[in-house]
Amino acid sequence: MLEQSILSNLVNIATNILLSLCQIRHVFGVWIVLLLFSCDQLEKKETFKIGFSQCVSNDAWRRAMHEEMARELSFYPELSLEIKDARGNNELQIRQIREFLGEGIDLLVVSPNESDPLTPVVEEAFQSGIPVIIVDRKINSNLYSAYVGGDNYEIGFTAGQYIRNLLDNKGDLLEIWGLKGSSPAKERNRGLMEALEGSDIRIVAELEGEWEKDTARVRMRDYLEKKEHVPFDLIFGHNDVMAIGAYEICRDVGLRHKKFVGVDALPGKLGGIQAITDGVLHASFIYPTGGDKAIEVAKKILFGEVYEKENILQTAAVDSSNVRIMKQQTDKILDQQANIIRQREMINNQVELYQSQRGLLMIFGITLFVAIASLAYVFKSLKEKQEINKELKYKNQEILEQQEKLLEYSRQAEEVTRYKLEFFTNISHEFRTPLTLIQGPVEELLDRKDTGQFKSDLLLIKKNTLRLLRLVNQLMDFRKIDNGKMQVRASLQPIVPFLEEIMSAFRKTAKDQQVHFKLICDAPNLKVWIDPSMMDKVMFNLLSNAFKLIPRKGHIHLHVSEDPVRHEVVIKVEDNGPGMDVSELGHIFDRFYQAKPGERKTGTGLGLALSKELVELHHGTITVSSDPGENTTFEVRLKLGNVHFDSHELVTDLSESAYLHLDQESFFRDETDIHAARKDLAETGPRILVVEDDLEIRSYLKIKLEELYEVLETDNPDTALAMVHDCVPDLITCDLMLKDKNGLDLVRKLKSDPKTSYIPIIAISAMASQEDRLAGIKMGVDDYFTKPFSISLVLERIRVLLEERKKLKEHYLHELPVMEPTARDTHEQTEKKFALAFKALVEENVSNPDFGVQEICSELGLSKGQLYRKTKSALGYSVNDYINKVRLKKARYLLLNDKSAIADIAFQVGFRTGAYFSTAFKMAFGITPSEFRDRAYPDGF
Numbered sequence: 001m002l003e004q005s006i007l008s009n010l011v012n013i014a015t016n017i018l019l020s021l022c023q024i025r026h027v028f029g030v031w032i033v034l035l036l037f038s039c040d041q042l043e044k045k046e047t048f049k050i051g052f053s054q055c056v057s058n059d060a061w062r063r064a065m066h067e068e069m070a071r072e073l074s075f076y077p078e079l080s081l082e083i084k085d086a087r088g089n090n091e092l093q094i095r096q097i098r099e100f101l102g103e104g105i106d107l108l109v110v111s112p113n114e115s116d117p118l119t120p121v122v123e124e125a126f127q128s129g130i131p132v133i134i135v136d137r138k139i140n141s142n143l144y145s146a147y148v149g150g151d152n153y154e155i156g157f158t159a160g161q162y163i164r165n166l167l168d169n170k171g172d173l174l175e176i177w178g179l180k181g182s183s184p185a186k187e188r189n190r191g192l193m194e195a196l197e198g199s200d201i202r203i204v205a206e207l208e209g210e211w212e213k214d215t216a217r218v219r220m221r222d223y224l225e226k227k228e229h230v231p232f233d234l235i236f237g238h239n240d241v242m243a244i245g246a247y248e249i250c251r252d253v254g255l256r257h258k259k260f261v262g263v264d265a266l267p268g269k270l271g272g273i274q275a276i277t278d279g280v281l282h283a284s285f286i287y288p289t290g291g292d293k294a295i296e297v298a299k300k301i302l303f304g305e306v307y308e309k310e311n312i313l314q315t316a317a318v319d320s321s322n323v324r325i326m327k328q329q330t331d332k333i334l335d336q337q338a339n340i341i342r343q344r345e346m347i348n349n350q351v352e353l354y355q356s357q358r359g360l361l362m363i364f365g366i367t368l369f370v371a372i373a374s375l376a377y378v379f380k381s382l383k384e385k386q387e388i389n390k391e392l393k394y395k396n397q398e399i400l401e402q403q404e405k406l407l408e409y410s411r412q413a414e415e416v417t418r419y420k421l422e423f424f425t426n427i428s429h430e431f432r433t434p435l436t437l438i439q440g441p442v443e444e445l446l447d448r449k450d451t452g453q454f455k456s457d458l459l460l461i462k463k464n465t466l467r468l469l470r471l472v473n474q475l476m477d478f479r480k481i482d483n484g485k486m487q488v489r490a491s492l493q494p495i496v497p498f499l500e501e502i503m504s505a506f507r508k509t510a511k512d513q514q515v516h517f518k519l520i521c522d523a524p525n526l527k528v529w530i531d532p533s534m535m536d537k538v539m540f541n542l543l544s545n546a547f548k549l550i551p552r553k554g555h556i557h558l559h560v561s562e563d564p565v566r567h568e569v570v571i572k573v574e575d576n577g578p579g580m581d582v583s584e585l586g587h588i589f590d591r592f593y594q595a596k597p598g599e600r601k602t603g604t605g606l607g608l609a610l611s612k613e614l615v616e617l618h619h620g621t622i623t624v625s626s627d628p629g630e631n632t633t634f635e636v637r638l639k640l641g642n643v644h645f646d647s648h649e650l651v652t653d654l655s656e657s658a659y660l661h662l663d664q665e666s667f668f669r670d671e672t673d674i675h676a677a678r679k680d681l682a683e684t685g686p687r688i689l690v691v692e693d694d695l696e697i698r699s700y701l702k703i704k705l706e707e708l709y710e711v712l713e714t715d716n717p718d719t720a721l722a723m724v725h726d727c728v729p730d731l732i733t734c735d736l737m738l739k740d741k742n743g744l745d746l747v748r749k750l751k752s753d754p755k756t757s758y759i760p761i762i763a764i765s766a767m768a769s770q771e772d773r774l775a776g777i778k779m780g781v782d783d784y785f786t787k788p789f790s791i792s793l794v795l796e797r798i799r800v801l802l803e804e805r806k807k808l809k810e811h812y813l814h815e816l817p818v819m820e821p822t823a824r825d826t827h828e829q830t831e832k833k834f835a836l837a838f839k840a841l842v843e844e845n846v847s848n849p850d851f852g853v854q855e856i857c858s859e860l861g862l863s864k865g866q867l868y869r870k871t872k873s874a875l876g877y878s879v880n881d882y883i884n885k886v887r888l889k890k891a892r893y894l895l896l897n898d899k900s901a902i903a904d905i906a907f908q909v910g911f912r913t914g915a916y917f918s919t920a921f922k923m924a925f926g927i928t929p930s931e932f933r934d935r936a937y938p939d940g941f
């Protein structure tokens with residue numbers, strides 16, 4: 001209980017934590033979602049690729065342009081830039097622009113090398129839908145998105161005005177052109193020319209410097225080297241580098257004093273501002289690269305913002321008057337730009353740091369989330385498990401209850417089965433006497449010559465009676481097994497003779513059916529501890545089954561062998577009958593199992609089940625295998641030696657074992673024997689004396705009793721008394737209210753006379769008072785019925801009383817009274833005399849095989865009926881039974897004391913053949929004569 005409450009508290013706490021965690025989890029979950037979402041957004045932000053087709057990039061002005069672009073781009077991480085350098089080659093630039101278009105750029109920036117050749121490809125790009133920004137140099141078309149660059153005309157014009165001022169409106173000027181096909185060169189020239197209009201300044205020479213210092217130097221040198229070259233006062237280069245180149249050449253030829261003016265005014269060591277500071281150039285005009293502006297415009301276009309199409313950059317003149325301040329400013333700008341780059345790098349580092357930390361945070365967040373989710377899951381599982389456990393417990397309980405119920409049902413079923421079996425067995429038991437009584441007359445009828453026409457019917461009756469008797473016996477055996485009363489009495493038996501004995505019972509059938517029936521054995525001297533009566537049933541059953549199904553000319557073989565490995569004897573009954581299929585094989589040993597109709601005639605399904613039980617009582621096994629239509633083999637395996645039996649299961653006393661195995665089944669096997677046995681039994685069945693003066697009741701009782709017993713009747717007690725002495729009835733029914741005399745007197749006389757006191761008396765009387773009953777019982781009446789009585793009750797009571805009497809007699813007649821007639825020792829002297837005369841006669845004739853009832857009757861002058869009755873009364877045995885037992889007992893004596901051959905002994909005791917003697921001896925003693933002698937004299941007689 002305590003543990004339960006602690007557990008439930010823990011569960012409550014865990015549930016609360018779980019709920020709180022669930023709430024936290026919600027908040028945390030939202031945060032995680034936002035985090036993931038924001039990351040997702042950042043990562044999903046659209047990126048744009050800008051392709052920049054640069055006409056040339058090997059000079060400082062272009063490098064400055066690229067740096068500005070890079071700086072500006074650092075503010076827009078979503079923009080990426082790729083520069084392709086055409087190295088001043090128009091064709092190459094056209095090709096590179098096409099490459100950009102093929103690569104799928106989002107925006108094209110072009111600084112065309114020359115206008116005319118580049119115009120078509122730029123128009124094409126623009127018309128394909130890609131925004132195009134023209135920087136620095138122009139094309140001859142308006143088909144572009146935006147232009148970024150200085151006003152080259154204005155630069156040219158401003159430079160012209162400056163030169164006019166510098167030369168005081170007169171002088172000679174040498175102009176060094178940029179690339180003639182490029183728009184800045186053309187516009188700067190146009191501006192210059194227009195500014196110089198109206199002055200006396202004339203252009204004495206125009207050199208093509210193509211925007212490059214080296215080219216300008218070459219052209220300058222060439223010009224000066226020409227003899228007829230016109231002297232000049234001032235050189236105007238379309239850019240600073242060409243002007244500086246020209247200065248350097250002039251300086252080398254002593255023309256340093258000439259004036260040099262350029263364009264660009266770049267900051268830095270090699271820039272125009274430094275050249276002015278150094279006195280190389282007289283002046284320069286700022287021409288911004290527009291790199292930052294170009295990126296800014298590109299961004300606006302790509303982001304869909306408003307932008308200017310023409311972005312003209314401002315220019316300004318730089319000369320000695322402002323160069324200092326300009327230099328300071330540009331140096332500062334350069335510093336600041338360097339600073340910006342540094343900061344940009346720092347920001348980048350921070351961003352990287354942030355991103356890595358954000359990654360870590362995400363991992364942490366996810367881990368935390370997973371941990372919390374796992375925790376929640378664990379708690380949830382715990383709760384579910386508890387629920388499931390509860391459910392399971394409940395189900396277990398249910399199952400247990402069901403199990404209990406099932407057990408109860410099975411107990412009840414067992415009980416019912418037991419009752420049924422008991423009932424069945426009892427009923428079967430009841431069948432024995434009537435069956436026996438049927439058997440006797442049938443055999444008698446079969447013996448009679450005048451019943452020839454009914455012989456087949458009689459044989460059928462006989463056969464089926466025997467079958468029923470066997471079934472009854474089997475059922476009773478089952479009952480014994482079930483009650484644990486079937487006890488093995490094992491003795492050491494030579495297995496081959498034992499089997500041969502059993503086989504002998506089937507020889508005739510085998511011969512009739514032309515069945516090849518033989519025993520195949522590789523261990524003829526093998527001895528096995530068995531209960532002969534049980535194994536007899538097993539083997540008899542297996543053989544009779546085989547014979548039931550064997551086709552004509554088939555074969556039934558018994559194989560006996562020793563399995564040395566398992567230390568067992570193996571007995572196989574193999575036949576080539578129809579066999580069984582697998583489903584049948586599985587049930588063949590089940591009690592009451594019967595094959596499907598039409599498949600196999602296996603009888604009631606008792607024999608094999610009983611055989612199995614009997615083999616198992618021997619700790620052996622019985623199995624079957626079958627190849628339908630080919631062969632069927634039953635295999636019995638019995639352990640050798642006797643250690644597997646309990647000591648009380650072993651019989652070592654020879655004579656005991658001989659008697660123990662006398663069993664009813666054996667009696668039924670040999671038809672001759674059966675005949676004799678039944679004949680006796682029929683004629684010596686129980687005799688009942690009915691003493692009744694009411695004619696109707698007497699007749700009624702007689703009719704009913706005659707169905708089962710021999711009935712004597714009288715209405716007179718005196719006659720009754722005489723009849724009792726003469727006929728020795730087995731039971732008397734007596735009316736106590738007789739006309740002349742009191743029936744009670746008769747009872748008193750009979751019960752007080754020791755010669756008759758053993759005879760059971762059933763009183764049937766109209767006297768119903770308590771006192772009358774008491775008087776009757778006091779007198780020794782065995783039962784008391786008042787009129788009107790139930791005949792079935794009376795019959796039942798008679799049966800039970802006779803049965804009890806029989807058992808009692810069997811109990812006292814355990815040993816055969818050869819010399820002394822022990823039964824009925826209370827009989828009259830005449831009965832004793834009869835017994836002695838009878839015994840002497842039998843002993844005299846024991847060697848005569850023809851000696852029997854007929855001979856005795858004529859010798860003693862008795863009718864058959866009298867003889868049977870007197871013999872039964874005096875000796876407790878039937879005539880043939882007695883003779884048979886005398887013969888066998890004498891045989892046993894001779895076997896022990898006479899060296900004669902067994903066949904001779906058989907002859908001496910009245911058996912015609914050794915085989916029949918052997919069978920009868922074995923039936924009586926459970927052992928063959930030769931074994932009997934072998935055991936008595938193991939070392940030879």
Ligand code: FRU
Pocket residue numbers: 056059061062136137178182184185211212238239240241263264287
């Ligand atoms: C650089 C440059 C500059 C000039 C511009 C004209 O390549 O020659 O000096 O101003 O190009 O396009």
